[in-house]
Each structure stands twice: as structure tokens, then as C-alpha cells.
């Protein structure tokens with residue numbers, strides 16, 4: 001069991017790579033305590049705003065659920081009806097919201113590392129949590145994925161974990177490959193070569209899906225991110241993709257008894273995963289969503305603890 005009693009706080013939560021292993025494990029353990037109901041915090045004097053400049057269902061709503069479970073007050077913010085449309089910058093928007101009493105910002109933005117300038121300013125004292133920066137990182141998704149794997153296996157060391165699909169465009173994959181490699185898992189990559197980058201070689205090895213499927217403990221599928229593709233250059237046929245790179249029923253039959261399927265969602269049924277497998281026995285996709293609430297409670301506690 002990981003010791004979580006010592007004081008632990010973070011100024012912000014924008015990237016998991018910046019955290020040491022003990023901090024990651026502390027966050028996971030706290031998230032599991034929230035899930036079991038053995039941990040409780042009251043932040044009813046604190047105010048949160050979730051600023052989502054890119055679309056989201058899970059991250060946006062599970063942060064809101066986490067905030068409400070911690071007793072926080074949540075102000076709504078819709079960029080399409082805000083003064084962003086009059087040219088107000090992100091920095092000025094946050095300064096404004098801080099001035100009226102906001103303590104916590106959860107931000108999703110298309111610009112990679114949008115948070116750097118915000119954190120380097122001396123004016124923003126409210127906590128910043130990264131809900132996803134373009135094709136950069138998605139650290140709260142990484143934490144909930146780690147929590148789901150740890151909950152299942154009780155360790156990371158020597159687990160065989162495959163990350164499959166649209167690797168190049170996935171901010172989830174980037175954080176996960178780095179962290180899982182650091183925590184001792186054996187990482188394998190699979191999917192179309194055009195979406196593979198030699199930079200991934202530092203964290204794992206590429207193999208064909210059919211060579212991997214019977215050896216992995218975790219099959220972590222990624223969404224095909226059509227919106228980030230250059231459609232003039234890439235030819236894409238859904239049925240062909242499923243048969244060549246996706247998780248079909250035939251491949252699922254060859255997985256080890258204890259192996260699990262993960263996907264950050266939203267999923268494209270019958271593209272990266274055969275539709276009927278989304279809710280199959282070894283799927284942990286909806287457990288990931290549930291764990292997202294508790295992982296985010298642990299993150300919020302850590303960034304508000306010192307405020």
C-alpha cells in the first residue's frame with residue numbers, strides 16, 4: 001500500500017511527466033480512496049470554472065462531477081458566448097475570472113502548451129489544471145488510465161501494454177507511453193505506420209497487431225482522430241482499418257484470460273474496435289470513465305491544498 005498521509009500538494013497540474021513516481025502513486029492511491037469512500041474533502045469555499053475551448057464530454061463533465069463531489073461551487077463558461085469573441089485573450093479571460101473570485105481553472109485548448117505563459121506570469125494565483133492541449137498532453141486522462149491499470153493489476157512493473165492506432169495525433173498516447181515506460185511496463189505499439197513516429201522508439205517497440213494480441217495484459221486502443229488528419233493525403237476505409245489494425249472479435253478471442261481492453265473514448269465503433277466489444281467482459285472503457293471522476297478529485301485536492 002502506498003503511504004499517502006504526508007502533506008502533498010501541487011501548484012498546478014499541466015503535465016504528468018513533471019511529477020516524480022511517488023507523486024503519481026500518491027495521486028492514484030488518493031483516487032482509489034475517493035472511490036472506496038474512505039477519503040473526503042470539503043472545498044465548499046472554493047470556486048471552479050471549466051474553460052473548454054475544444055469539444056469534450058468526459059473530461060468536462062467528470063471534472064464538474066469531481067468539483068461538485070468535493071463541495072465546490074462551479075461557474076459555467078461558454079467560450080462561444082464569452083468576450084473571447086471580442087478578441088479577449090486566454091490570459092485576460094483568466095485574470096478576469098480570478099478577479100471575481102475563481103480559485104481553480106480547468107482548461108482545454110487547441111494550442112500545445114498554452115499553459116506555459118499562464119504559469120510563468122506572476123499574476124495568476126488560481127490553480128491551473130490541463131484538460132488537454134491540442135496534440136500535446138492529456139494528463140488527467142493519463143492519471144485515470146494509470147489508476148485503472150493499477151486497480152486491475154496492483155502494479156505496473158513487467159506488464160505488457162499495447163498502445164494501438166492513431167499514435168501520432170493522440171495526446172493520450174504521448175503521456176501514457178512515457179509514464180508507463182517510466183513505471184516499469186513493457187510498451188508495444190501497433191497501428192498504421194504513417195501514424196507512427198520514430199520518437200516513440202524511446203518508450204517501446206512496434207509490432208503488428210496479430211503478433212501482439214495473445215501476449216498483452218492491456219490492449220489500449222486509440223480513437224482514429226479524423227479531425228486532425230489531412231484528408232487530401234490520407235485514404236481511409238473504416239472496414240479495412242478494423243480488419244488490419246483494429247480489435248476484431250477474432251483477435252479478442254486470442255487475448256489472455258486476464259487481459260483487459262482500454263480506450264480513452266469517444267470510440268469509433270467498428271473502426272478501432274468491433275462494436276460489440278465496447279461493452280464486453282474484458283472492456284474497462286466505462287470503468288475508465290468512472291475512475292476519471294475520482295482521479296480528478298485527487299488532482300483538484302492536490303492543487304487546492306496549498307491555496
Ligand code: CP
Pocket residue numbers: 055056057058059060138141264265266
Ligand atoms: N477521453 C476524453 O478526453 O474524452 P472527451 O474528449 O469527451 O473529454
